[in-house]
Amino acid sequence: MKIVNTLIAAALAAAVLPAQADTVTPVTDQSWNQFFFADSGSAWLDDFAFNSPGVQSFTFTLSGPAALKVADAGLAGDVFQVYDNGSLLGATSQPAGSFANDAGVDFDAAFASPLWSHGQWVLGAGEHVITGVVSFSAAGAGIGALQVSPVPEPATYALLLAGLGLVSVVARRRRA
Amino acid sequence: MFKQTLLGAVLALACAAPVYAATCATPDPRPTVMIGGVDTGIANVDADGAGAGSCTLNDLLKADLPNVTWGSHAKFVAAAKSVINAVPADTLGGAQRDALIAAATASDVGNSLAVKVIAFNDFHGSFDTQSALFGVSRTGGVANMAAVIGQLKAQNPNNVVVSAGDLTGASPLASALFHDEGTIEVMNRLGLEFNAVGNHEFDAGSAELLRKQSGGCATVDVNGTPVNPATTCQGASVGTPVPFEGAKFKYLAANVFNSATGTTLFPAYKVKSFQGIPVAFIGMTLQGTPGIVTPAGVTGLQFADEADTVNALIPQLRNQGIHSVVVLIHQGGFTTGGKDDCNGLSDAIVPLLDRLSTEVDVIVSGHTHWAYNCVRPDAQRPDGRRLTSAGKYAQVVTDINLTIDTRSRDVVSTTATNVVVDPSKVTAVAGIQGIVDGYKALAAPIAGQIVGYISSDITKAQNASGESQAGDLVGDAFLASTAPADKGGAEVAFTNYGGLRGTEPVFAFSASNPNNKNAGDGKVSYDAAFTFMPFGNNLVVMDLTGADLKRALEQQFVPSASAPASCTAWNKQATAGRILQPSATLSYTWSAGRPDCDKVDGTTLKVKGVVVDPAATYRVTVNSFLATGGDGFTIFNNGTNRLGGAQDIDAQVDWWKANTSPILPYTPPALTRIIKN
Numbered sequence: 001m002k003i004v005n006t007l008i009a010a011a012l013a014a015a016v017l018p019a020q021a022d023t024v025t026p027v028t029d030q031s032w033n034q035f036f037f038a039d040s041g042s043a044w045l046d047d048f049a050f051n052s053p054g055v056q057s058f059t060f061t062l063s064g065p066a067a068l069k070v071a072d073a074g075l076a077g078d079v080f081q082v083y084d085n086g087s088l089l090g091a092t093s094q095p096a097g098s099f100a101n102d103a104g105v106d107f108d109a110a111f112a113s114p115l116w117s118h119g120q121w122v123l124g125a126g127e128h129v130i131t132g133v134v135s136f137s138a139a140g141a142g143i144g145a146l147q148v149s150p151v152p153e154p155a156t157y158a159l160l161l162a163g164l165g166l167v168s169v170v171a172r173r174r175r176a
Numbered sequence: 177m178f179k180q181t182l183l184g185a186v187l188a189l190a191c192a193a194p195v196y197a198a199t200c201a202t203p204d205p206r207p208t209v210m211i212g213g214v215d216t217g218i219a220n221v222d223a224d225g226a227g228a229g230s231c232t233l234n235d236l237l238k239a240d241l242p243n244v245t246w247g248s249h250a251k252f253v254a255a256a257k258s259v260i261n262a263v264p265a266d267t268l269g270g271a272q273r274d275a276l277i278a279a280a281t282a283s284d285v286g287n288s289l290a291v292k293v294i295a296f297n298d299f300h301g302s303f304d305t306q307s308a309l310f311g312v313s314r315t316g317g318v319a320n321m322a323a324v325i326g327q328l329k330a331q332n333p334n335n336v337v338v339s340a341g342d343l344t345g346a347s348p349l350a351s352a353l354f355h356d357e358g359t360i361e362v363m364n365r366l367g368l369e370f371n372a373v374g375n376h377e378f379d380a381g382s383a384e385l386l387r388k389q390s391g392g393c394a395t396v397d398v399n400g401t402p403v404n405p406a407t408t409c410q411g412a413s414v415g416t417p418v419p420f421e422g423a424k425f426k427y428l429a430a431n432v433f434n435s436a437t438g439t440t441l442f443p444a445y446k447v448k449s450f451q452g453i454p455v456a457f458i459g460m461t462l463q464g465t466p467g468i469v470t471p472a473g474v475t476g477l478q479f480a481d482e483a484d485t486v487n488a489l490i491p492q493l494r495n496q497g498i499h500s501v502v503v504l505i506h507q508g509g510f511t512t513g514g515k516d517d518c519n520g521l522s523d524a525i526v527p528l529l530d531r532l533s534t535e536v537d538v539i540v541s542g543h544t545h546w547a548y549n550c551v552r553p554d555a556q557r558p559d560g561r562r563l564t565s566a567g568k569y570a571q572v573v574t575d576i577n578l579t580i581d582t583r584s585r586d587v588v589s590t591t592a593t594n595v596v597v598d599p600s601k602v603t604a605v606a607g608i609q610g611i612v613d614g615y616k617a618l619a620a621p622i623a624g625q626i627v628g629y630i631s632s633d634i635t636k637a638q639n640a641s642g643e644s645q646a647g648d649l650v651g652d653a654f655l656a657s658t659a660p661a662d663k664g665g666a667e668v669a670f671t672n673y674g675g676l677r678g679t680e681p682v683f684a685f686s687a688s689n690p691n692n693k694n695a696g697d698g699k700v701s702y703d704a705a706f707t708f709m710p711f712g713n714n715l716v717v718m719d720l721t722g723a724d725l726k727r728a729l730e731q732q733f734v735p736s737a738s739a740p741a742s743c744t745a746w747n748k749q750a751t752a753g754r755i756l757q758p759s760a761t762l763s764y765t766w767s768a769g770r771p772d773c774d775k776v777d778g779t780t781l782k783v784k785g786v787v788v789d790p791a792a793t794y795r796v797t798v799n800s801f802l803a804t805g806g807d808g809f810t811i812f813n814n815g816t817n818r819l820g821g822a823q824d825i826d827a828q829v830d831w832w833k834a835n836t837s838p839i840l841p842y843t844p845p846a847l848t849r850i851i852k853n
Contacts, residue, residue, distance in 0.1 A: 036496060048447035048454065048496055074495035104585065105497040142495035 032071075032107040032145035033058060037078070037134040039141070044080075044132040049141035058130040058146060062123060065151040068130065071111035071118040073145060076101040077138030079117045083131045091135065092119035099138065107145045122151060204234035209276060211239040211256075212283030218272050223263055233259065233268075239280065242290035244332050247451035248582050252286035253277075286582060291450050292332040293502060293576040294325055295566060297340035297542030300376065301347025301359040302569035303612040305599055305690055307679050309571050310515050310547070312596045314690065319604035319612060321570040321597045322366035326605065328575050328595075329367065334450035337367045339425075340542035340565070341374025341461055341506030344388065346677055349706040350612070350619045354407050355380070355394045358615040361416045362608050364424040370446055372459030373429045374506030374543060378473040379711065382441060389442070391422025397712075398472045414614025428459025428504065431485040433478045441477065444489055447498060453580055455500040456493050458486055462507040462524065462543060468674075470713065471804045482507060483531035490533045499586040500578065501536045508544035508565050515572065515594040518550035518563060529563065530555035537587035538562040538576060547572050549594045562590040569679070572596055619703075623693070628700035628832025629841035633681035633689075638673070638755065641766070641852040642732070645844035646682050646708070647673060647757025650824075653831035654715055655759035657822050658797040664717030664819045668725075668783050669759040669797035671824075672807045676757070678707045698841055705828055713824045716803035718815025723790035726781055727773075728811040729764065732756060735772045743773035749808040756802075756809070758849050767853040780851070799824050 035044040035056045047053035068089075072078045076097025082089045097115030110116040130146060209216045222230040236259045238245040239252070246252040260268070260276050268276075299318075306316040329335045343363060344356035351359045363371075377385050381398035394408035411418040430444035445458040463481050466474045486503055493501060509526060513519030525541055532539070534556050547567035551560040566572040576592040616623070636646035654669035676682065684691040685698055695701035720728070727746065734749050765780040781788045788794070798812055805813045821827070836842045 048456075048498070049492070050443040050445055051447055074497050075491060078495070099491055102494055104499070139491040139495040141492040143497045 030147060030149040032147050034105075034143060034145045035132065036143055037080075037132075037137060037141065040134060040137040042134055042137065044134070044144070055131070058148075059128070060148065061127045062125050062148075064125050066123050067149050067151055068121045068123050069111055069118070069147040069149070070120075070132070071107050071145055071147075072116045072142070073103045073105055073107050073110040074142050075099045075139055076103070076110075076115045076117075077136070078134055078142050078144065079136040080119070080132045080144060081135050082119060082121070083133075084121075084123065085127075085129050086131075089121045090119060092117040105143065105145075107147070111147075123148070200231040200235045203230065204232045206234055209233045209237070209239075209279075211237065211276070211279045212285045213241050214279065214283065216276060216279050218268075218276055221263065221267050223259065233263070233276075237280070239283065239285050241285065242579065243285050243288060244290050244334050245451065246286035246582075247289065247453055249284075249286035252283075253280050256280035288588065289451055289453050289580045289582050290332055290334060291453075291455060291500075291578040291580055292328060292335040293538065293540070293574075293578060294328050294335060294337045295340065295504075295540040295564060295574040295576060296321070296570065296572065297506070297508075297540065297566055298342040298374070298545050298568040299339065299344075299359070299363075299570055300342055300568065301344055301351030301356050303348065303350055303358070303362070303616070306569050306571050307690055309567065310596050312598045314599055315572075316570040316597050317599050317604065318362050318366070318570050319606075319609035320599045320602050321573060322362070322605040322608045323602035324573050324595060324597050325366055327602070328573070332577075336369050336448050336455070336457070338457060338502070338504055338540060339363075339368055339371040340504045340540045341372045341459075342376040342542060343368075343371050343374070345374075345376025345379035346710045348710065349623050349703050350615045352706070352710050352712075353619050353622065354410055354615060355384070355403070356388070357394075357408065357410070357420045358414065358611060360388055360423050361411075361414075361421065362611055364421065365608055365611070366605070368425040369448070370426050370428055370457045370459060370504060371423075372504035372506055373427055373432060373442065373461045375461055375465040375469050377427070377461070378465060378469045378477075381473045381475070382477060385427070385441070387420075387422070389423050389427050391420050393419050398470065410615070410618055413618055414611050416611060428457065429461070430458050430489065431460040431463060431480040431482055432465075433480065435476050435478050444485075445493070447496070450580075451582075453500070453582055453585055454496070454498045455502060455578070455580070456498045457502050457504055458489060459504040460485060460506070462505075467808065468806060470711075470801055470806075483528050486536060487531070487533045490535045494535065497585060499535065499584060500580050501533075502538040502540065503532070503536050504540045506541075506543050508541040508546060509548070510544055510546050511548045513548070515547040515567075515596070516549045516592075518548045518552050521548065521552070521563075525563075532556055536561065538578070538590060539564070540574070540576075541565045545569075547594050549574060549592050551590065562592060564592055564594070566594060570597055623701060623703035623706070624695075625702040626695060626699045627702050627705055627829045628836040629698055629838055630683055630685055630700055630836070631698065631841040631843045633685050634683040634842075634844055635680055636673075636676045636678075636682050637680065638753075639847050641847070641850040642673075642753070642755025643847040643850040644673070644676070644757060645847070646676050647671065648760070648844065648847070648849065649831075649842075650676065650709070650828065651757050651759035651762075651849075653828045654797050654799070654824070655761060656831050656834065657827035658715055658717045658819075664795060664797065664821060666717050666795045666797040668762045668794060670728075670756040670762075670802065671799055672802050672809070673753070673755055673757055674807060675711065675713070675799060675801065675824075676708065677710055678704075682708050698838075700832055700836075702829065705832065706825055709825050709828055711799075711801070711824065713799040713801050715797055715821030715824060715827055716800055716815075717795055717797045717819045717821060718803065718812070719793050719817040720796045720812070720815050721790065722788040722792045722794060724811050724814050725783075725788055725794055725796065726776055726778055726790070728809055729756065729766075729776045729781070730773045731809050731811055733766075733772075733775045739772035746810070747773050748810070751808065754807050754809075755850065759797075760845075760849065763849050763851075765851040765853055769853075777853075797821065 045053035046056040103110040427442040429442040509523040545568035658666035
């Protein structure tokens with residue numbers, strides 16, 4: 001995957017690197033990237049509520065398709081609307097859970113469970129600016145995260161499947 | 177701000193890759209690599225193989241416990257691999273490399289994080305050193321406190337400095353004369369980050385408090401009177417920015433709401449993250465604040481229940497992945513033990529703790545000017561949680577160490593010590609002392625004036641009846657100021673005991689006592705008089721019926737549980753020991769054994785030697801705090817024909833000048849105004 005960064009983000013990243021180098025990870029490295037939010041209707045924020053946060057946006061350029069995953073964490077109940085380049089991608093799922101369910105910051109667990117609101121979309125090649133709004137904020141503030149991971153391309157499929165025994169044999173027969 | 181980019185990662189790697197070439201001024205001298213307290217037995221080699229002056233493996237691994245570097249075990253292991261793999265192969269063999277990585281992986285490093293909370297409360301603008309406390313002969317001094325805080329901060333980079341209210345207000349002259357701007361400036365420079373509002377933050381009103389946060393010059397006081405421009409924005413004389421810079425720290429006010437908007441006056445909480453692990457600091461004052469500050473100071477504000485406020489915020493904190501919660505509360509208790517226990521803890525904090533959410537890990541309290549520190553079980557947390565208070569006036573700083581599980585993000589254990597600020601053990605921070613000296617020089621022409629003379633120390637200690645030397649003095653001064661017919665024609669005067677400020681003795685005979693303010697043996701300076709009476713209350717003369725005069729005195733006593741409704745309907749006193757300090761013209765006898773709302777024997781209650789007639793009218797002087805029902809003395813709200821008088825400090829100074837001289841110094845009379853049977 002080739003990722004080009006916005007100049008300003010890079011400059012800011014460079015400015016803070018000496019102190020925070022161990023916390024910097026690229027948005028598309030399949031790690032979870034946190035965002036915060038306040039009351040219902042609030043945009044995704046770059047810091048905890050009451051810490052004078054700014055609006056959080058995630059900017060990156062993809063050379064091929066990638067999967068965007070968004071998950072609520074902490075207490076269950078929050079729901080997001082997710083935007084790409086200002087256009088609505090959609091809303092995350094209706095959560096089955098409530099305040100009784102606390103995922104902490106285990107975003108993998110939250111994404112995998114129907115208790116927490118989550119969503120997944122496929123992004124095409126090109127530049128993306130992902131933003132969000134919390135359409136229902138159960139506690140008045142919270143945390144969520146998104147993850148961008150590449151959708152394997154055909155050549156990658158072949159490599160993956162080559163090592164998978166019977167499945168790979170079937171696959172090769174069909175290709176032949 | 178989004179900073180997680182590939183270029184960022186590349187830069188991070190660029191920074192991370194050559195770490196082995198870093199130089200360490202004092203390389204770790206240990207012969208072997210230590211990981212999480214375990215000796216690996218592998219030589220602690222220069223990490224780049226370049227010899228002396230380079231960093232060793234121990235320097236770069238940062239694998240000691242308690243961990244102050246790593247926000248997770250995974251981050252530690254990843255960094256350790258990077259360091260270990262960067263060592264030249266001829267310096268560290270493959271087997272050793274594997275063994276070190278295995279040791280790092282198996283270790284506990286990064287599973288918990290050490291965070292230091294440095295706390296104090298009730299600073300009250302205390303620039304100067306104070307008298308003895310906890311066996312230390314001279315204590316405090318803000319520049320000394322700053323030095324102690326600096327030492328504590330150096331022990332752990334994951335630190336935060338917090339205050340539990342009453343930073344300003346009821347402060348000595350050098351701070352108070354300049355609207356406590358100097359206090360804000362020195363707090364900015366000693367690294368304070370969060371201050372919960374206390375009752376005294378409201379002494380000068382919410383508009384002034386907002387100015388203290390945001391900066392700019394004072395224009396009008398809490399009563400709308402224009403302020404003297406020479407008392408604000410004096411930075412040019414003390415080495416600070418002009419206009420006044422405002423607080424760099426954040427005021428917190430979770431339970432103080434603007435009545436019109438429903439929003440809190442300041443943020444309810446702030447979150448500080450340490451190596452990515454968040455800790456929330458919720459700040460608040462006591463709900464009873466409006467009952468103990470001048471009403472003009474809290475106009476338009478509502479104060480909510482403390483525990484309910486905290487508990488309502490907990491879901492929001494948990495929803496943000498925050499499980500380490502520190503409450504900074506300007507409410508406290510009293511203990512019967514030493515500075516590092518909570519033996520015999522009593523008073524308002526106790527029922528509050530029993531209602532606080534289990535998520536609260538540390539309570540930094542204040543208000544009572546008492547020092548205590550313990551892990552204390554309560555109804556919600558039978559396992560206990562940390563409760564601290566650091567006394568007052570920069571005499572004590574609480575050093576609190578949190579151990580936070582980086583997986584659960586929760587505080588799993590704490591240790592804490594109340595450190596007495598001992599000027600003989602530290603070097604005062606020069607930059608802060610310079611600001612203090614600047615303000616003292618500005619105030620000196622006023623502060624140094626000798627206003628009175630004394631033959632011995634004067635104390636505010638109450639006898640069994642509740643009377644005190646200092647209280648008698650104030651009662652007499654208030655009466656003298658308002659007795660002339662054209663000043664109100666007062667017959668009797670009172671002050672509230674809590675209005676007598678300063679440490680004992682409140683007036684010190686000996687120049688060697690700091691409370692003498694270097695006035696000289698037997699002399700009383702304006703500085704000392706102001707320290708004793710710093711609130712700037714005005715006197716109020718009012719008509720009160722004899723019946724109401726007695727009822728006001730009954731409001732000194734908390735009704736018992738069996739008190740009839742006819743008593744509790746008007747006597748809602750909740751705090752014991754609030755004996756009004758009267759002028760010499762009033763006397764009475766009271767007994768705890770008498771019925772509720774009749775503790776005072778009416779046949780003994782006399783004004784100017786004559787038994788009080790319930791139907792007659794008396795001219796009574798109190799300060800503006802009592803005049804509006806402060807401290808539960810709501811009967812004074814019934815006063816009519818009100819006449820405003822001098823400021824309390826001016827009345828006191830006038831009294832000193834009129835009644836004392838070098839050849840006739842003041843000798844306190846015997847305490848005979850109040851008799852307890």
